[in-house]
Amino acid sequence: MIEVRRAELGEVEAVREIGVRTWPVAYGGLASEEFVVDGLAQWWSPEAVERGIRNGITLVAAEGKDLVGMVGLGREGDFWVMWKLYVLPDHQGKGVGKALLDAAVKALPEGTTELLLDVLVTNEKAIGFYRANGFGDPVSTPDRDLGDELMWMRLDLQTT
Numbered sequence: 001m002i003e004v005r006r007a008e009l010g011e012v013e014a015v016r017e018i019g020v021r022t023w024p025v026a027y028g029g030l031a032s033e034e035f036v037v038d039g040l041a042q043w044w045s046p047e048a049v050e051r052g053i054r055n056g057i058t059l060v061a062a063e064g065k066d067l068v069g070m071v072g073l074g075r076e077g078d079f080w081v082m083w084k085l086y087v088l089p090d091h092q093g094k095g096v097g098k099a100l101l102d103a104a105v106k107a108l109p110e111g112t113t114e115l116l117l118d119v120l121v122t123n124e125k126a127i128g129f130y131r132a133n134g135f136g137d138p139v140s141t142p143d144r145d146l147g148d149e150l151m152w153m154r155l156d157l158q159t160t
């Protein structure tokens with residue numbers, strides 16, 4: 001049984017572990033080794049994970065005592081952005097990602113009209129998952145320049 005709930009501050013290491021185990025597998029064939037090393041250092045440092053739990057919305061999918069997936073959301077300018085959604089490689093394709101996404105949308109403040117995310121343009125698997133779950137092209141986005149490697153996607157919460 002999978003339970004999706006808020007991450008606790010005492011779980012920084014366990015949440016970090018999900019990124020450390022998932023990133024090299026997910027991005028191994030899609031991005032440079034540098035992207036993985038830099039991304040883990042920048043977005044998955046203990047400090048970054050703790051900030052996400054304190055200041056944003058961080059949810060985990062727990063199977064008994066083990067964490068098998070996580071989702072992290074935060075404010076960026078006027079927008080809510082899903083910064084992280086990761087399911088351990090051997091737990092993918094079993095509905096955990098969908099359960100995390102649904103819980104993330106429910107956890108947003110009432111009246112939130114849209115949710116944005118950025119994804120690697122080469123990550124066809126994730127893009128397919130997001131499209132299947134209602135994400136499409138953005139209308140407007142935060143100022144952050146994504147360069148050529150990443151793209152924005154948007155979930156309209158007014159029609160769902």
Ligand SMILES: CC(C)(COP(=O)(O)OP(=O)(O)OC[C@H]1O[C@@H](n2cnc3c(N)ncnc32)[C@H](O)[C@@H]1OP(=O)(O)O)[C@@H](O)C(=O)NCCC(=O)NCCS
Nearest residue numbers: 026086087092093094095096097098119125126128129132
């Ligand atoms: C992308 C990811 C979060 C999806 O989570 P998941 O647990 O594997 O996906 P789920 O099993 O919850 O899939 C939910 C639904 O999406 C559909 N789906 C999943 N992958 C899909 C794809 N590539 N194309 C189309 N639909 C897809 C499933 O069929 C399922 O629909 P159903 O319930 O109607 O059968 C997960 O695979 C993952 O962590 N991947 C590696 C890291 C990554 O790329 N994260 C995203 C970074 S932006």
